[in-house]
Amino acid sequence: MAHGQRRKSLSPDEKYQRAVSARRKFRAIVKLIIANLNWLQELEDEKLSDNVKKNIQVLTRKKGKKSILTLQDKTLLNKPADLRTDEEKTHLRRILGNLKCFRKYPSQVKDELPSVLYFNFFGPNRTILKQGYEPLNLYIILTGAVLVSQTYYDKLLKEKRTKDVLVMGAGNTFGEVALLHDIERTATVTTIEASEFLYIRRDDFNRVLKDTVASQWAEVQTDMSRFSYFKNWSDGEIMEACILARKKQYHPNQIILSSTGGQQDCVYFVTKGMCYLMEYMTIKTTYKDGLPFYRLMEDPVEGDNRPATAVYKEIKKLSKREESHFGLAEIRASLRPAISTSRPSLRPSFVMPQVQVHFVKVCTFRKLACFNIGESLKNRVIVASVETECLLFPRNFLIEKAMLTFRTVENFLRRYIPTTEKIFKNFLQEKKWIQYKQGLVNQILSQKKAVTHNNIHNVPYTIRLQEDLGEI
Incomplete structure (x- = not known):
């Protein structure tokens, strides 16, 4: 009764203001519900049950990205x-x-x-x-x-x-x-x-x-x-760089960057650890008169869209005999020459008969090196060798602030990182060397009158331990 009397005592303007306020509150509540409807409708248990309506909702609901929180x-x-x-x-x-x-x-x-x-x-x-x-x-x-x-x-x-x-x-x-x-x-x-x-x-x-x-x-x-690239930057530019900078850590053998993964629009600066660049080559092997002939397939049937998982598995199987000393300040010192492992994939991808994917370690980026300035990553991945930390900056931002500096670095990387053709040439040379060594060994073993004065006591002690040739 008191509430009704109070409403009657209100002037027309006050009644109008109260009505407007009520409508605004209602609209705000509706907007709040709509804004949160997406996560409010999430189902904690998506298993089918006896509830037909719920089953239809589970089967027809649009699948989005799974939330981290329940x-x-x-x-x-x-x-x-x-x-x-x-x-x-x-x-x-x-x-x-x-x-x-x-x-x-x-x-x-x-x-x-x-x-x-x-x-x-x-x-x-x-x-x-x-x-x-x-x-x-x-x-x-x-x-x-x-x-x-x-x-x-x-x-x-x-x-x-x-x-x-x-x-x-x-x-x-x-x-x-x-x-x-x-x-x-x-x-x-x-x-x-x-x-x-x-x-x-x-x-x-x-x-x-x-x-x-x-x-x-x-x-x-x-x-x-610590990087010479930023030594002439003003305080304002340093502050702007800090706004855009992101620091990321990577575990050993974790893929940092590829043509389909990682922050492709950012330049990576190695602040801790070490990472290496690997190339995976699809090579077809044919035989003529018992001799193997290799051909690099630039556009295999099974292309660049699905190598990430396979590459990651094979990288973990490759030997990691890297030097423990790093900290070189110059880029030239932080890049190592190509290492042609010529080692076929332990789980090769058979695109067609006699076709395998081979993994080759190209070069190593050590502390104070940088990459992804513009060099090609086709059929290549960058992988952490040890616990590695990188500082990331948007590439467009760096080019805008210091175009000459980073264009120079980009040209340097393109010049000194071996091309696919050069890596394949090294691959062929190593294959020829392996064939020559094997032929030489077979030739020596095939000699009928091989004379030697070696016996178990002439073999050095360290080699006897390693090869388990017997006791002293």
């Missing part, structure tokens, strides 16, 4: 932090601590994450950050991809233009620059496809993550100072 995890991350129980925080700590993007953070920071992180979902073509706006959040990409673009004033055309800087995928972080330096957003970030994010608000960032992120930036600057 529906329960996302629900907890949408819950206000002050309402999360200790048990829920412990669960989130275990889940979040295992995510690759948080492994680099110290334990005390990981303990704080369950109390400051929230979940969000955006459909394709949604603007997450806008250049020139006040910073509010730091974002971590869980699934999907975003495009980073910048608007600048072109003095020649006397107008504003927008350029695409790079594409970022799962595991990458953005939005920390403006928060760290308390400046306006330096770029616009837009979703390319439906994407999931974790985000942390500005106050929580300043309290929990700011010191850690600042130390990581300082580490990137230190790494850049």
Whole structure:
């Protein structure tokens, strides 16, 4: 009754404002539901059951990229932090601590994450950050991809233009620059496809993550100072480079880059460890008068679209007798000449009869070397030899800032990294040498009157141990 009397006492303008406010709240709720409908409809158990409607939904639902978090995890991350129980925080700590993007953070920071992180979902073509706006959040990409673009004033055309800087995928972080330096957003970030994010608000960032992120930036600057390419860069250019830089670690025998994998739009700078360039060649062997003849197949039936898995398996089987000493500053010293292993694949891909894939180690990139500036990666992969760390920068950014420097490096790499034709020539020479050695051994063994004064006591002790020729 009191509520009805209060409504009657309202003026027409106040009633109108209340009605508008109610409609706006309703629309906001509907938009919120629509925005979260994608992950809210996820099914935790997709096994078929007796429920016909559920089975139809499971069989007909469009399959998207599998989320890292479960529906329960996302629900907890949408819950206000002050309402999360200790048990829920412990669960989130275990889940979040295992995510690759948080492994680099110290334990005390990981303990704080369950109390400051929230979940969000955006459909394709949604603007997450806008250049020139006040910073509010730091974002971590869980699934999907975003495009980073910048608007600048072109003095020649006397107008504003927008350029695409790079594409970022799962595991990458953005939005920390403006928060760290308390400046306006330096770029616009837009979703390319439906994407999931974790985000942390500005106050929580300043309290929990700011010191850690600042130390990581300082580490990137230190790494850049070791490379002579950046010694004449201004503080502003160094800061811009730190914004775009990404540091990645690779395990031994892990593929770093190929024609179909890795960050193909980035230049790699080796800050720790060592990696090598391998080429896989499809070679057809034919025999004439008992002698083998080899022909390089440039366009085999089974082409470049499916070598990654096979290459990875075979790389793990190749011997890794690399020098443990590295740290050479010059590129010439950080590239080794071609090593023609001429070793056929242990699990060859038979494209047709007598056709096999051979793997050859081409050269090695050591600490302070760089690659993927523009050299060809056709039928080639770059693989970590030991625990390796690389600093990645967008290629377009480096060419724009120091075109002459990196064009020179690109020409150097193209000149000194052997071509496929040269590698195949070395392959043929080694095959001929193997045939000559085998023929020489057979010739000596075939001699009827082979005279020798050697016996077990004339063989050096070390060789006797290695060959197990007997005891002294």
